[in-house]
Amino acid sequence: MGKKQNKRRKVKDFAKVRLKVGKKLKKPTSTDTNFKTKKVVLVDQLSTSANICVSHRGLTLDELCRQLGHYNLNKMDTVSYAQLRALLLLLCTSSSRVISAHFALFMAHTLRALSHLKLSVRAFATSVLTVLMNSYPELCINCGDLFDAFLTMFAGNRKPSNKQLLVDALLAFLNVFCKQPSPRHEGPLHVATFSIESARVTRINLTPRPHLFGSSLFDSSHQLQKTALDSPGGVLKAFNSICPFLVILITDENQQFIGEATEVISKLAAAVLRVRQQNLPTEFETEFEKTIETLLVLAKRGNLPKKLHDSIDSLRLTK
Known part of the structure; x- marks a missing residue:
């Protein structure tokens, strides 16, 4: 037992180093300057909400807005x-x-x-x-x-x-752009002021007075606000986009959107009537007849309700 332990304790002065294939032996005079470090990464700095409005759970407005997003859209x-x-x-x-x-x-x-x-x-x-x-x-x-x-x-x-979604969107769209032109007022109509001494609120009317000559050349506060459907190009573009959908609604077997189709055509007919009161280009009526040709064919069949037939017939040019 003692001889074996003495052999283990004995270390050779010049031990042979076994090298692996492709590796070089380090020189004894070289100094290894490599070193390893560890760092702590902070995702966010420490923030305090002392001067920020928070909810009863201590959440700020930004944190509440982040919770509005769903963690999985497919679920x-x-x-x-x-x-x-x-x-x-x-x-x-x-x-x-x-x-x-x-x-x-x-x-x-x-x-x-x-x-x-x-x-x-x-x-x-x-x-x-x-x-x-x-x-x-x-x-x-x-x-x-x-x-x-x-x-x-x-x-x-x-x-x-x-x-139904498209019909609701179309009616809302026509309610926006088929309104009658209204006077445009510039500036606030009134300003509310208060007095601490008298403890009451007074109103000062700041409505601009009409010009002495009453002409829009001198006063821009009474100019009429025109929409895109007040121009011939806007009317043609609207009919080119909406007429195919109207044909689908009218030719539906269940005919559940006949009332909505009648309302849409009536609003468009009012826009056409306003445009025809202007100086129109010569090719407007020709292009307009081509656009509503399918609707006129459906009206000729005679199997449409009277209100719908009259609204389609109102699109024709009365000579």
Whole structure:
């Protein structure tokens, strides 16, 4: 036993180092300068919410907004969409003056979603656009891209297949752009002031006085606000996009959208009547007759309700 232990303790001065294939022997005079370190990565700095408004659970507004996003879109999507729609309806209860600062950005995202690759996103964007047009028609009429984007969606083959959704969107669209021109007022109508000494509120009327000559050349406060449907090009574009959908509604076997189709044609006929009072180009009536040719053929068959037949017949040019 003792001899074996002595052999183990004995170390050779020049031991032969076994090398593996492809590796070189380190030189005894070289110094290894490599070193390893460890670091602590902080995801976020320590933040205090002493001067920030928080909820009763201690959450800030940013933290509450992060919780609005669903962790998985494919799970219970109907519930999340219903909650988003309820939130949208709640937001649309605010006044036009409050939401006007954010309306342009809101409308830009909504119009962009109309051309999304997913059908569910396009359908949801259509419902959102319908709510916005019903809630804020005065803000929608000032949106320059709404008219072209809506008609482009309606004329394409990628629009949602839900007829009720499209009918509601179309009626809301016509309610926005088929309104009668109204005078445009510049500046606030009144300013409310209060007095601490008298403890009462007074109103100062700041409505601009009409010009002495009463002409729009000298006073721009009474200029009429015209819409895109007040021009011949806008009317032709609207009929080119909407007429194929009207034919689908009229020729439906169940005929459940006859009343809506009659209302749509009546609104469009009123727009055509306003345009015909202007100086129209010579080719307008020719192009318009080609556009409504299918509707006129359906009216000639005689199996349509009287109101629908009269609304289609009102599109003709009375000579």
